[in-house]
Amino acid sequence: MIMFNHLRAVPVSGTALSLIAVAFTLALNSTAQAASCCGGGSASSLVLPKFSKAMIDVSMDYERYTGQWDNDGDWNAEASDLNQYRINLGYAHRLAPNWQASVTLPYVFNRNKYPTLERNTNGIGDGTVSVWYEAFEKITCVWDVKKLEDLIPAIYLGGTLTVPTGTSPYDDVSDNFDITGRGAYRLDASVLIDKTVYPWNLSVGASYGKYLERPVNKENGSYVEPYHKQLGDRFNTNISFGYTYFTDEMESITGTLAYAVLTEDEARIDGVIDTTSGFRKESISATIAWASENRDWIYKLTYNHSPTKDGMGANFATTDIITVGVSHVLR
Amino acid sequence: MSYVKNCRRLLFLALLLIGLSACDLQDDLLPSSSDERGTVVPGSIGHLPGQIAADFTIQDMYGNDFVLSDHLAGGSNPADVVVLYFTMWCPICLSHTDHMYSNVIPQFVGRGTVVYGLVDYVSGSVTATYAQAQANGYITPKFDILADVNQAVLNQFNGAMGITVVIDSDGTILMNEDYRTGEKLTRILDQQLP
8 A cells, every 4th residue: 555655646657657558559549450462561659648748669560460351251361471570660749738749650671471472671661640639637547436536537639640651552662562551641530538547447549540532643663544542431449458566666567458440441443432442350459568667668568469260350461460669758 | 858859859860761751752642643654566565555465374273274375366265355363362352353253254244255364473383372262262163263383474464462454365455453443344344345
């Protein structure tokens, strides 16, 4: 109990712990697309702890392609060795007491090995620029629920612009193995609700993304008759549940389990619905995060898994992703 | 304060990276709608629409030779149109070929002869191509499943995942682009078939 009382006196620390869950929930919003053929490489958004000035985040992803769901949701294993590595750089900055902005940029390494074909390519992935509004004035993490007010969660409302800085099939590429991005701007509106009653945490998030239509006059490096393409709208929902353990030195270790569903509607080509596009993907994740005593440094290890079962996705790849990252909070 | 300075440096570096990528990747950041296709010399050999497809021989998933010229006018097994689809058995590929199987092919049953070839350029052997076709439910007489073991056909047509090549009975390439909705393939078949 002494430990708990000590923490009560340092509310920012509580927010930093909550940040772990928030950041993890946001990470599930990332594109997380496997294999260069599908165009992966988006980094996730960042959220700054309340009352902090800035944050730097660096993480590395290793994503292994395990198979795919077909249009009917039937899963097939992948026989080849297809991998993607990403180094993600992120920076978040407080603009005002309730406003913050962040940028992320991944660098993508595609490692694809087929029996008689091996392609190793790399390049910048799609970057993001986000603005978040914190719809709460004070720390919402509590130790005991004594009154109704203690149940008020932290609510974040955000907007993210995905910038197609990656390499898409519509760039001057030699083939589909060079791809590191989707090739279109996307605007996402997100809401994130997070509540911590120590040592437990629950976060739910949702985002709706709309791709902007773009002209295309080139496919895989060859010029084609120009047309317009608009990728389908995206909807992402996720829920995470965490538990935090405090050491005698007041360092924290937080374990989080999460479940996410990502869908993308059918694309439109010259206004006509492309019935061969669109997808759905379910995934589960486990994260362990360690935060220093003053919560300025947070180290994270995440394992994300797409269940290799029929019906848990459609028209999309299944992957396993291991992420190792560190965040440094500047007060 | 040094932290803030470092952050600013990092932010500057990130913006610089975005700026550098913008120089290389204007196709995505500032996409163009202009028609940049060059002119082709009719009758020349090549991979572009309007050019003549060079003859090639590859094996199908049963180990039989598939010779393009056999399926052109004057060949041993002539067809009105040859369709080649480059597949790596990925979700997008299967979505396209499912659409071709269910929506395009049935429209032209009884109208001439069409060879629908799925060119597998990643499996690396005839047996592996057969295994992939079987795993994905493509053991069907409607498609010729072709094993492009050394990517020779892929390179000949500058192919990639989803690229669809349509060749008429004279060997002239009518289409060489992404399958997209299948609408263009349908339109060409409708024009070419009796």
